[in-house]
Amino acid sequence: MVSDEQNIPNKTLYLGLLTDSNEFFPKVAIKALEGISKHYPNDDSVNLLLSSLKNEENDDMNYFQSNYMQPKHYHITTYFKKKHFDTKHKAYKAFKRNEDVNIKIVGVIFVPYKIMTSVVFMDSPCDNEFPHITTLLGSFKPKDSNELCKLLFSKNCPLEKEYLNSFLKEYEVTVENDIVETLFLKEFCYKGELTIMNQKEEVYFIRFEEDIVLNSKMTCFTN
Numbered sequence: 001m002v003s004d005e006q007n008i009p010n011k012t013l014y015l016g017l018l019t020d021s022n023e024f025f026p027k028v029a030i031k032a033l034e035g036i037s038k039h040y041p042n043d044d045s046v047n048l049l050l051s052s053l054k055n056e057e058n059d060d061m062n063y064f065q066s067n068y069m070q071p072k073h074y075h076i077t078t079y080f081k082k083k084h085f086d087t088k089h090k091a092y093k094a095f096k097r098n099e100d101v102n103i104k105i106v107g108v109i110f111v112p113y114k115i116m117t118s119v120v121f122m123d124s125p126c127d128n129e130f131p132h133i134t135t136l137l138g139s140f141k142p143k144d145s146n147e148l149c150k151l152l153f154s155k156n157c158p159l160e161k162e163y164l165n166s167f168l169k170e171y172e173v174t175v176e177n178d179i180v181e182t183l184f185l186k187e188f189c190y191k192g193e194l195t196i197m198n199q200k201e202e203v204y205f206i207r208f209e210e211d212i213v214l215n216s217k218m219t220c221f222t223n
Contacts, residue, residue, distance in 0.1 A: 007097045008220055014080040015095050017103060017124065017216035019133065024074045026053045028118055028212060029135055032108035035206040039189035045112035046204070067113055071134050071142055075221065076103065076120055079127045091125040098217055105212040106167055108135065109148055110204040111196070115140035117148055121166065121211075124218075129154075130163075144196070151194050152205060158192055159205060167207045 008015070033050035040046060052064040079091035086092060103122045110116045116136035130149035134142040153163040167188075187209035194203045 008085070008095070009222070011222050012081065012085075012220040013223065014077050014221050015091065016078050016219055016221055017076040017101055017122075018219040019074045019103070019214055019216045021070075021074050023214060024133070025070060025135065028105055028108065029053055029116060031208065031212070032110060032116070032118075032206050035187060035208065036110060036189055036204050039206075040191060040204075045202075046110070049112070067138060069137050071137055074133050074135070075219065076122070076126065076131050076133055076216070077128055077221075078124065078131075078218075089127065091127045094125045095218055097220060101216050101218060103214055103216050105133070105208070105214065107205060107207040109145075109152065110206075111138075111140070111148065111201050113138040114196075114201060115144055115148065117145040119149070119205075148194075148196065148203075151196065152190075152203070158194075159190060162207070 030050065030053050033046055033053065036046050037043070037050055048063055049068070052061065055061070079085070079089060079095070101122065101124045103120050105118050106121050107119045108116060109119065115134065115138055118133040118135045120131040120133060122131060128146070130146075130153050132145050132149055134145045151157055152159045154160060186207075188207050190203075190205040192203055193200050195201075196203075
């Protein structure tokens with residue numbers, strides 16, 4: 001039964017957090033590509049898209065339109081309805097339509113010509129194991145962001161430990177002869193090859209040195 005208090009329409013397919021597209025894109029995409037390009041300056045697939053988003057050459061927009069498109073909106077799915085909403089689920093119970101929620105974009109996954117996905121940390125309950133925002137689409141679909149995150153961050157996957165540690169790095173400092181372990185943020189970039197939908201793909205992940213903090217609103221989505 002749909003809660004009147006939460007004001008969730010019956011036609012709702014999933015609950016989520018909606019960000020302002022003008023604030024989110026291209027800020028996140030450009031920052032990610034600039035970071036990746038710094039680590040891998042000779043990778044054309046990165047530099048061509050970066051140049052396109054920054055409109056550095058006349059043919060840039062044609063390149064972008066030929067290879068990529070923006071998703072309909074920038075959102076995090078917090079709870080996807082199966083046949084019915086589980087009103088006892090923590091993500092459902094926490095939902096308050098139009099309430100503001102701050103989110104942190106901590107990094108971005110990029111598969112050239114396929115998809116770009118932003119990795120999100122937040123305090124709001126989420127049914128998704130790896131909260132994310134599909135940021136740019138090539139030949140992949142938005143739902144493929146889920147599989148991509150799993151292939152990178154799940155158990156025994158390339159960045160499992162980094163994700164579990166919130167991408168924090170450890171180092172030791174000496175204070176008056178005592179060794180103190182400290183956690184800090186540090187940009188790092190991963191590049192590797194993953195099998196996605198039976199196809200080997202080159203995959204990048206850039207962890208920002210400083211999180212991008214954005215506002216979002218709890219929203220009911222019907223498509």
